[in-house]
Amino acid sequence: MTEGRGAVPLVEMRGITKRFSGVTANRDVNFSVEAGEVHALLGENGAGKSTLMNILYGLYRPDEGRIFLDGKPVIFRTPRDAIAAGIGMVHQHFMLVHTHTVWENMILGVKDTPFVLPKKKIINRIAEISGHYGLQIDPSAMVWQLSTGEQQRVALLQMLYRNVRVLILDEPTAVLTPQESVRLFETIRRMSGEGHGVVFISHKMREVMSETHKVTALRRGENAGTVATSETTEEALAEMMMGRKVTLDVNRSRLNAGKTLFEVRNIRVLGDRGVEAVSEVSFSIKQNEILGLAGVAGNGQQELCEALVGLRPLLSGEIKMNGCRMEGSSPRRFIREGIYYIPSDRKGVGMASGMDIVSNSIIKKYWSKPVGHGAFIDWRNSAACAKRIIEDFDVSAPSLHTPVRNLSGGNLQKLLMGRELSEAPKVLIVMHPTWGLDVSATRYVREQLLAARENGSATLLISEDLDELLALSDRLAVMFKGKFMGLLDDPASVPTEKIGLLMAGAPVEAA
Amino acid sequence: MKFRAEKRIDAPVWMNVVVTLLFVSFAFVAGGLFLYTQGVPPLSAYWIILRSSFGSGYDLSETVVKALPLAMVSIAVMLCYTMLIWNIGAEGQALLGALAAAAVVRYFPAESRVAMLSLMAVAAAVAGGVWAGIAGFLRVKWNVNEIITTLMLNYIAIRLLEFFIYGPWRDPSSLGFPMTKPFIDSARLPTLWGTRVHMGLFALLVLAVVMEVIMRKTRWGYEIRVMGDNSRAASYAGMNYFRGVVGVMFLSGAIAGFTGMCEVAGLQGRIQAGFSAQYGYTAIIVAWLSHLSPALSLFVAFLMSSLLVGGAALQIEMGLPLASAAIFQGLILFFVLGGEFFLNYSVRLDLGPAKGPDAHEKYAGGGG
Numbered sequence: 001m002t003e004g005r006g007a008v009p010l011v012e013m014r015g016i017t018k019r020f021s022g023v024t025a026n027r028d029v030n031f032s033v034e035a036g037e038v039h040a041l042l043g044e045n046g047a048g049k050s051t052l053m054n055i056l057y058g059l060y061r062p063d064e065g066r067i068f069l070d071g072k073p074v075i076f077r078t079p080r081d082a083i084a085a086g087i088g089m090v091h092q093h094f095m096l097v098h099t100h101t102v103w104e105n106m107i108l109g110v111k112d113t114p115f116v117l118p119k120k121k122i123i124n125r126i127a128e129i130s131g132h133y134g135l136q137i138d139p140s141a142m143v144w145q146l147s148t149g150e151q152q153r154v155a156l157l158q159m160l161y162r163n164v165r166v167l168i169l170d171e172p173t174a175v176l177t178p179q180e181s182v183r184l185f186e187t188i189r190r191m192s193g194e195g196h197g198v199v200f201i202s203h204k205m206r207e208v209m210s211e212t213h214k215v216t217a218l219r220r221g222e223n224a225g226t227v228a229t230s231e232t233t234e235e236a237l238a239e240m241m242m243g244r245k246v247t248l249d250v251n252r253s254r255l256n257a258g259k260t261l262f263e264v265r266n267i268r269v270l271g272d273r274g275v276e277a278v279s280e281v282s283f284s285i286k287q288n289e290i291l292g293l294a295g296v297a298g299n300g301q302q303e304l305c306e307a308l309v310g311l312r313p314l315l316s317g318e319i320k321m322n323g324c325r326m327e328g329s330s331p332r333r334f335i336r337e338g339i340y341y342i343p344s345d346r347k348g349v350g351m352a353s354g355m356d357i358v359s360n361s362i363i364k365k366y367w368s369k370p371v372g373h374g375a376f377i378d379w380r381n382s383a384a385c386a387k388r389i390i391e392d393f394d395v396s397a398p399s400l401h402t403p404v405r406n407l408s409g410g411n412l413q414k415l416l417m418g419r420e421l422s423e424a425p426k427v428l429i430v431m432h433p434t435w436g437l438d439v440s441a442t443r444y445v446r447e448q449l450l451a452a453r454e455n456g457s458a459t460l461l462i463s464e465d466l467d468e469l470l471a472l473s474d475r476l477a478v479m480f481k482g483k484f485m486g487l488l489d490d491p492a493s494v495p496t497e498k499i500g501l502l503m504a505g506a507p508v509e510a511a
Numbered sequence: 512m513k514f515r516a517e518k519r520i521d522a523p524v525w526m527n528v529v530v531t532l533l534f535v536s537f538a539f540v541a542g543g544l545f546l547y548t549q550g551v552p553p554l555s556a557y558w559i560i561l562r563s564s565f566g567s568g569y570d571l572s573e574t575v576v577k578a579l580p581l582a583m584v585s586i587a588v589m590l591c592y593t594m595l596i597w598n599i600g601a602e603g604q605a606l607l608g609a610l611a612a613a614a615v616v617r618y619f620p621a622e623s624r625v626a627m628l629s630l631m632a633v634a635a636a637v638a639g640g641v642w643a644g645i646a647g648f649l650r651v652k653w654n655v656n657e658i659i660t661t662l663m664l665n666y667i668a669i670r671l672l673e674f675f676i677y678g679p680w681r682d683p684s685s686l687g688f689p690m691t692k693p694f695i696d697s698a699r700l701p702t703l704w705g706t707r708v709h710m711g712l713f714a715l716l717v718l719a720v721v722m723e724v725i726m727r728k729t730r731w732g733y734e735i736r737v738m739g740d741n742s743r744a745a746s747y748a749g750m751n752y753f754r755g756v757v758g759v760m761f762l763s764g765a766i767a768g769f770t771g772m773c774e775v776a777g778l779q780g781r782i783q784a785g786f787s788a789q790y791g792y793t794a795i796i797v798a799w800l801s802h803l804s805p806a807l808s809l810f811v812a813f814l815m816s817s818l819l820v821g822g823a824a825l826q827i828e829m830g831l832p833l834a835s836a837a838i839f840q841g842l843i844l845f846f847v848l849g850g851e852f853f854l855n856y857s858v859r860l861d862l863g864p865a866k867g868p869d870a871h872e873k874y875a876g877g878g879g
Contacts, residue, residue, distance in 0.1 A: 349747050363744070
């Protein structure tokens with residue numbers, strides 16, 4: 001396990017090509033990971049990162065090209081083969097059985113597990129590994145009781161339990177607090193120090209610069225270059241990835257906020273399990289203002305959003321729009337009052353994804369002119385409306401009648417944003433607007449949110465990406481276990497560590 | 512060497528048609544094998560089916576008579592299926608419609624044919640609609656599975672109908688047969704061209720057109736399609752899923768109830784035991800085979816009905832059980848739904864890299 005760098009790579013992919021019904025996802029890609037190396041894989045959405053890693057993990061088979069392990073050719077038909085050969089992957093959405101305990105999840109699919117489970121042995125083994133890598137976890141906890149960060153630890157342990165030597169991490173920090181990220185990087189350093197290879201997929205340049213040894217950028221399915229991290233810069237990497245110079249920052253102009261538009265007072269909301277998910281939350285948003293809401297996913301943000309647009313009933317409290325009470329109103333009344341919502345689950349909530357672009361474009365205005373026409377729908381006006389959104393918001397789609405599910409993530413989000421923003425929303429509730437988007441789409445979405453702010457929208461922006469919140473918000477609130485931990489008036493001047501502490505539930509004074 | 516299936520993005524229309532026709536013919540090949548095992552030459556059996564359902568003007572009219580309720584009920588259920596609500600209780604809803612129509616004839620007889628028939632139609636539609644609406648309400652209010660409730664309501668409807676025709680409504684002059692008194696003349700649907708085809712045919716054509724327009728052109732049809740595609744997106748857009756489900760179930764039941772009324776007023780002119788001949792279930796097959804399109808269902812119902820008529824002829828001429836027609840229906844549904852796989856996926860032979868298996872054997876297990 002102690003081959004030096006520059007010797008035979010731990011794993012090498014040579015000349016990988018993969019096509020999906022006519023679309024080339026990977027073309028002649030070379031990629032290798034050496035022992036003890038943390039190797040970042042960068043690329044826009046659709047650049048072929050996932051395809052390449054899914055090939056390495058045995059989910060797809062390449063049309064051309066070979067994979068070598070310690071210099072010897074191997075073929076993976078299934079992830080089981082890949083794991084047996086020592087290659088593991090932690091997906092963005094963990095593949096865990098929620099109704100099982102941590103230790104039961106460990107042995108899922110492990111071939112030589114005896115029929116009667118040696119519980120004690122397994123638990124000891126887990127304790128050993130988790131102690132060694134700093135992955136604290138209670139082996140008998142049920143997975144559904146764990147936070148996202150803890151679930152990620154379970155997924156990591158699952159791979160380490162199988163003795164993998166190469167670990168692929170797909171955007172691992174997207175779901176973590178800053179503190180949890182720091183701990184994850186400690187684990188990663190420990191692994192690489194012991195000669196494991198780590199592939200690290202991320203959109204966050206800062207992490208890539210500070211935590212990796214090498215970077216490979218993919219562009220339109222091809223390898224756009226592999227460089228040592230110490231010999232490059234964020235700008236150079238972005239250029240490699242995009243094929244042209246890009247600026248990453250957005251410009252937030254100074255604006256004086258207008259009058260208070262949207263007020264929430266002491267609202268309490270139940271979650272799906274009947275537990276109070278939002279407790280006694282109060283805030284207000286003014287015109288031309290973005291209120292950021294930081295917090296790790298699952299701390300009541302989803303329930304809060306749903307309550308704010310009438311999709312979830314309030315236990316108590318008030319919602320006021322322009323001074324008018326809104327609680328108890330139908331979702332449609334919220335829309336008519338100009339309160340628009342961009343949900344985080346774009347396909348599951350925001351779109352009827354089996355229907356075409358036209359049908360999805362009119363979903364929030366089919367009842368009024370010019371789209372609605374008495375009991376009928378004017379499909380010509382609908383198509384015109386869809387066309388306008390596509391042009392104004394730069395959505396690329398084969399035709400207006402393409403089912404929405406066939407759009408790429410970035411285009412789907414642009415269509416969704418375009419639909420909501422083209423209604424000139426008075427209040428805009430936005431959740432995870434750049435989740436899973438690549439650099440250029442992310443930038444575009446952020447610019448659109450700022451444009452809406454300049455046009456007078458009062459925006460509540462919920463995000464897990466602190467950089468995003470700091471770049472866009474006029475004020476910042478932090479949510480933890482259903483409560484607001486604090487409201488910061490000038491977020492840019494507050495140290496990140498303090499926000500991180502609030503996200504982890506520390507009271508304001510301590511932070 | 513292995514077959515691999517990969518998801519196809521969009522299958523063109525011609526492929527839909529070709530694949531469907533291809534798999535229908537496969538169904539007939541499989542059916543032929545079945546006939547062969549029964550000692551019946553398949554080709555002559557198929558000839559009998561063709562001749563008996565299309566051979567003469569009379570045969571043709573009988574095929575139409577049987578196609579009528581099939582098409583109408585399939586239009587009723589496809590409305591629910593578009594919304595992913597599984598109403599399999601059209602049978603019971605039709606029975607209840609017939610029962611309500613008979614009640615109107617019994618207790619409020621009218622001289623005027625227009626008045627009598629409209630009253631019967633309204634009663635039948637309301638009865639069928641309420642019957643289905645109950646299941647719809649239970650579904651959205653307490654999340655009770657509508658497949659179970661609609662099926663159970665079928666049995667209740669059957670028993671209810673039997674109660675009346677064996678009991679209070681039995682015709683004293685029927686020599687003990689379980690049937691109501693014949694309807695008065697004003698309660699009979701006029702028949703056409705001296706055949707048993709009745710005015711229900713026009714009702715069906717109007718219904719098919721109206722339903723096509725509702726589904727494609729109206730706000731309500733749009734809502735139904737959005738709710739069927741993604742009920743969460745529908746709520747998010749401010750649509751009322753509760754009202755949507757109950758409304759669709761009511762309309763679906765109303766159409767089925769109206770079908771039941773057409774059957775009794777157009778054909779028997781009275782209610783007899785077991786009058787519906789399981790149209791409610793065959794219509795489910797028709798709805799799926801016609802891809803939930805009201806217009807297409809007219810065509811599919813006609814073909815299905817020719818199988819029904821042909822099945823009866825096979826029974827008489829070749830001594831095959833009547834169930835053979837049902838076997839054919841099942842085979843066709845089975846093959847056509849199977850064929851959909853090829854519309855959604857493209858299948859190709861996967862040869863793999865030349866030395867694939869060896870390398871795999873050698874190294875895949877070696878790590879870790």
